Amino acid sequence: MTSTFVRSLLVAGAAVGALSVAACSKPAAPADNATAAADATASNNAASTAMEASNTASTAAMDASNSASNAASTTGQ
Numbered sequence: 001m002t003s004t005f006v007r008s009l010l011v012a013g014a015a016v017g018a019l020s021v022a023a024c025s026k027p028a029a030p031a032d033n034a035t036a037a038a039d040a041t042a043s044n045n046a047a048s049t050a051m052e053a054s055n056t057a058s059t060a061a062m063d064a065s066n067s068a069s070n071a072a073s074t075t076g077q
Contacts, residue, residue: 002064004064005061005065005068008060008061008064009057009061011057012053012054012060012061015057019046019049019050019053020046020050022046
């Protein structure tokens with residue numbers, strides 16, 4: 001693994017972790033139904049954003065892996 005690949009994974013993992021913490025830090029019991037609906041919407045949005053970040057990280061990791069593979073085969077290593 002290259003340092004660029006590892007760095008990409010670390011950044012993506014930190015982003016997903018931060019979004020997960022943000023999505024989970026809500027009050028235990030909403031005051032009313034409107035608040036509960038808003039909390040559910042915010043949680044769904046955070047989960048969607050986390051999924052997008054995960055997909056982006058996965059794509060970046062695959063691109064980095066392919067680049068490393070191509071570089072190794074081009075240089076004969």
